[in-house]
Amino acid sequence: MRMSNIAKQIAPGLALQKVDERIMTLNVGPQHPGSGHMRIIVQIDGDKIVACDPDPGYVHRGEEKMAEYRNYIQNIPHLERPVIHDSCNILYPYCLATEEILHIEVPERAKYVRVIAAELNRCVYTLYWLAIYGIFLGHSTMFMWPTGDRELLIDLLEKMTGARVTHAYFVPGGVRNDLPANFEDVCLRQVDYFEKRIRAYADIFYDNPILISRTRDAGTLSRQDAVRLGTTGSVLRASGVDYDIRKKEPYDCYDSLDFETSVLKSGDAYARSKVPWLDMLESCRIIRDALSKMPQSGSVRVKLKPNPKGDEMTSYKRVESGRGTLGCYVVSDGKPEPYRVKMSVGSFRNLISLPYLLKGEKLGNMPAVYWSLNYWPVEADR
Amino acid sequence: MMKDLLTPQNANVFVGKLGDILEKAVGAPLGYAINWGRIWSLWPVHIETACCSVEFGAASGPRYDVERFGIIEAFGSLRQCDLVVVQGTITRKMAPRLRLVYDQMPEPKYVIAMGACAITGGLYFDSYNVLPGIDGILPVDVYVPGCPPRPETLIQGCMLLQEKIKRMKARSHV
Numbered sequence A: 001m002r003m004s005n006i007a008k009q010i011a012p013g014l015a016l017q018k019v020d021e022r023i024m025t026l027n028v029g030p031q032h033p034g035s036g037h038m039r040i041i042v043q044i045d046g047d048k049i050v051a052c053d054p055d056p057g058y059v060h061r062g063e064e065k066m067a068e069y070r071n072y073i074q075n076i077p078h079l080e081r082p083v084i085h086d087s088c089n090i091l092y093p094y095c096l097a098t099e100e101i102l103h104i105e106v107p108e109r110a111k112y113v114r115v116i117a118a119e120l121n122r123c124v125y126t127l128y129w130l131a132i133y134g135i136f137l138g139h140s141t142m143f144m145w146p147t148g149d150r151e152l153l154i155d156l157l158e159k160m161t162g163a164r165v166t167h168a169y170f171v172p173g174g175v176r177n178d179l180p181a182n183f184e185d186v187c188l189r190q191v192d193y194f195e196k197r198i199r200a201y202a203d204i205f206y207d208n209p210i211l212i213s214r215t216r217d218a219g220t221l222s223r224q225d226a227v228r229l230g231t232t233g234s235v236l237r238a239s240g241v242d243y244d245i246r247k248k249e250p251y252d253c254y255d256s257l258d259f260e261t262s263v264l265k266s267g268d269a270y271a272r273s274k275v276p277w278l279d280m281l282e283s284c285r286i287i288r289d290a291l292s293k294m295p296q297s298g299s300v301r302v303k304l305k306p307n308p309k310g311d312e313m314t315s316y317k318r319v320e321s322g323r324g325t326l327g328c329y330v331v332s333d334g335k336p337e338p339y340r341v342k343m344s345v346g347s348f349r350n351l352i353s354l355p356y357l358l359k360g361e362k363l364g365n366m367p368a369v370y371w372s373l374n375y376w377p378v379e380a381d382r
Numbered sequence B: 001m002m003k004d005l006l007t008p009q010n011a012n013v014f015v016g017k018l019g020d021i022l023e024k025a026v027g028a029p030l031g032y033a034i035n036w037g038r039i040w041s042l043w044p045v046h047i048e049t050a051c052c053s054v055e056f057g058a059a060s061g062p063r064y065d066v067e068r069f070g071i072i073e074a075f076g077s078l079r080q081c082d083l084v085v086v087q088g089t090i091t092r093k094m095a096p097r098l099r100l101v102y103d104q105m106p107e108p109k110y111v112i113a114m115g116a117c118a119i120t121g122g123l124y125f126d127s128y129n130v131l132p133g134i135d136g137i138l139p140v141d142v143y144v145p146g147c148p149p150r151p152e153t154l155i156q157g158c159m160l161l162q163e164k165i166k167r168m169k170a171r172s173h174v
Helices: A002-010 A064-070 A073-080 A081-102 A108-136 A141-159 A183-199 A201-206 A210-213 A225-227 A231-237 A267-293 A346-349 A354-358 A363-372 A377-379 B008-039 B055-060 B094-102 B116-119 B151-166
Strands: A024-028 A037-045 A046-054 A312-321 A322-335 A339-344 B083-087 B110-114 B142-144
Touching: A002 B008, A037 A064, A037 A363, A064 A073, A064 A339, A064 B151, A073 A081, A073 A339, A081 A108, A081 A322, A081 A339, A081 A377, A081 B116, A108 A183, A108 A267, A108 A354, A108 A363, A108 B055, A141 A183, A141 A201, A141 B055, A183 A201, A183 A267, A183 B116, A201 A267, A210 A363, A225 A231, A231 A267, A231 A346, A267 A363, A322 A346, A346 A377, A354 A363, A377 B094, B008 B110, B008 B151, B055 B151, B083 B094, B094 B116, B110 B151, B116 B151, B142 B151
Parallel strands: B083 B110, B110 B142
Antiparallel strands: A024 A037, A037 A046, A312 A322, A322 A339
């Protein structure tokens, strides 16, 4: 009784709620093994979910406001924190937009180095996501395998950038430092081994009858609904819409590289869990292609003036991150600090479809559907 | 002589003194045994608060494997946990929840502040929605610096906590 009174005072939503005749309200999270850094309020009738209300915002740190009183270079470290395991991709649109404002032309070699770093990082992100998906479904091997294989690519990125996860590698005007000596050979060897490893996931995960029975036909999102709800990335591609920014609006050197987008038609949790895996296989192909086409020498960074000032203009750039389309809108008013930085993140857009997907599902399917949305709460809250 | 001493009025005093003597004789080795049991079965509660949870996850993975040091992977039921690893930034929305989680855990319980944000606010020291460190809401045992700390650093922090528990009085928690 006392605890519930305290709860009512400090956090109104946390207090125990009255039980209806049939409908019961459940709080899933923020302290829950199947929620992440967020809360999902579900109303259940027996075992069936009647309504669902996601409650994000537990990691809202005001990144966009903070960006207004730091200059263009100082913004780099804190803008990558929303997705530290995909830090190259989250900095990508900010760097592209800032380069347009500061009128910088990126060197040719830097474009290839960026693509390699971004694709490696996409794999690192997707493996972590896959590991958590495994543990959400009670598949502990699927936690251990991806977290172990992830370390291979983290080693590679550590050689490139000097940091394990928070690289701060992309800067307006290129990348922070050139590739280390003999990087191409090491990278090719690691990526070959990595590809062999992730192909083995099909045996224990994607062809596993238990996983298929848990995710097949769970939370099916039709093609029309996927477009109507504004989902992006793997969720959209799992519903049969071939939409990938790397193909539709190629940035840096993606138009010169040879790759395909992976699209599945069924739109259920199984397809949504499989598309990022197919993307990783494509990423390996992109990395090999970029390594072969990369100019062997040249500068990787344009030297900026200290405290650069931009013109009075706006810029909006989009990239394809591990979670979907990631946009960054930068407004400059001619001062060293941006007037406004707005990040449009894929996680938040995919979350919008959660209440539609969970309606009518079994409660046990909730983690399978929720995490298949390729959702990272810290990024959605910003 | 004994019969005179053991009157009903004196009995409580006598038993009390006997208890003190016993505790002095057995307390120290018993406390050591209790603490030994505690340090090799630390159960962290499953509450992620920010991005350091990625490195916490990597620490439970096969390369770092905190389990060999007696730190078991994050666990769902907080009624059976005795360790809170505060994984990064605490926002104003999360702070009451974190305190509620801590209050519901049984004694003895320990707190590790992981990452610069949990220690001082870190990169977000001037943000409007972030607490400047968790000292204001939780009693912290070990600070693990870094942004985010590498898994090795987290493991070192856990070992420091084990060292600290070894030197604690076993009965002071109860």
